[in-house]
Amino acid sequence: MAKTLFKNAKLVSSDFKSSDHKMAFIVEDGRFSWIGAQNKIPKKQKFQKEFDLMNKLVLPSFIECHTHSVFAGSRAEEFELRNTGVSYLEIAARGGGILSTMKKTRDESAAKLVKKTQMHVDQFLKQGVSTLEIKSGYALDLKNEIKSLEVIKKLKGPRFVSTFLGAHALPPEFKTHAEYLDYLVETVLPVVKKKKLAERVDIFIEQKFFEKGPAEQFLKKAKQMGFQITIHANQLSLSGGVDLALQLNAQSADHSIYLTDDLIQKFSKSKTVAVLLPAADLYMKCAYPPARKLLDAGATVALATDFNPGSCPTQDLSLVGLLARLEMKMTLPEVFTAYTSSAAKALGIFQDEGDFSLGKRANFICTDADLSDFFYSAGATPDHFLFICGKAVRRN
Ligand SMILES: [Zn+2]
Incomplete structure (x- = not known):
């Protein structure tokens, strides 16, 4: 199974009220298989790919x-x-x-x-x-x-x-x-x-x-x-x-x-x-x-x-x-x-996506912006990368 490690993520909390630095997560076959602190990344695991998110904010897409x-x-x-x-x-x-x-x-x-x-x-x-x-x-x-x-x-x-x-x-x-x-x-x-x-x-x-x-x-x-x-x-x-x-x-x-x-x-x-x-x-x-x-x-x-x-x-x-x-x-x-x-x-798909839960599709965006930059300026989405099932889809 293809495993990808994403590290140095500033992961947003489930209530969108804060974000936690130095988090990491693993995506296996397009789904979250592990989410935790940067210093707790499971050892002895082989990753096909690694992404350093360089402390960017990561939130559900x-x-x-x-x-x-x-x-x-x-x-x-x-x-x-x-x-x-x-x-x-x-x-x-x-x-x-x-x-x-x-x-x-x-x-x-x-x-x-x-x-x-x-x-x-x-x-x-x-x-x-x-x-x-x-x-x-x-x-x-x-x-x-x-x-x-x-x-x-x-x-x-x-x-x-x-x-x-x-x-x-x-x-x-x-x-x-x-x-x-x-x-x-x-x-x-x-x-x-x-x-x-x-x-x-x-x-x-x-x-x-x-x-x-x-x-x-x-x-x-x-x-x-x-x-x-x-x-x-x-x-x-x-x-x-x-x-x-x-x-x-x-x-x-x-x-x-x-x-x-x-x-x-x-x-x-x-x-x-x-x-x-x-x-x-x-x-x-x-x-x-x-x-x-x-x-x-x-x-x-x-x-x-x-x-x-x-x-x-x-x-x-x-x-x-x-x-x-x-x-x-x-x-x-x-x-x-x-x-x-x-x-x-x-849409009846919450069991499958919509937040950072283990087993769900790894759909997320990462950005240098803050949460407060979203839904603020009409017509402007902060610059970000979009990932669908753990794969980089496009940069805006
Ligand atoms: Zn309508």
């Missing part, structure tokens, strides 16, 4: 747990229209909105989509992201939703978690949301399952979109088929999305802006993670979620970009963390936790 990175085209022009007061309905009437992305994504070749999406992936990788969740949901028919998920399988760099979000919007071929959900269950999900293209199923629950009743039937069927579930919940109203996520033990309820005290209490007693997306809230000019109340109640809170061409065209993790600190009163250690171990919990 980031997990980006909510993106819509597979799409064609851009909606930049719409942003200017929306910002100068043109209504969403008027934009849709002019051929804009999610259905314009749908049309472009359906028309795009798989090869071109791979190329474009890989550029987005590289942008995340540069910021120290070692695991990236990507949703389908901009094609809304069998052929092209499968095409989008197959694109994810062709990407390179971080570990990918694929999520099927066919229930993102109603495509023009269907008259009712219920009819479309039946089509997804009967025609699309079996193919996704057979081809092993996604582990998770997501749905956008909101009044006048997918409502709680039909969504519940859909998610129960998805669970029966062996999918994990996650929900776009309570972004615009008390839509019942969070209630359903908690009732069905979803991995996460994402957005979670509109919450009652009762829901916050229920969150804190559940394993469902509240994935908060403040950069989308900035673009949408809506309220920020009650992160402080969730954390104080003991709920698990993760952060992510929600990168997509409409409501959140930024991939900037620094901006997300900065907004969490400025607008949601999260402390810096809470932001780090939200972007590492809690994000791993949201």
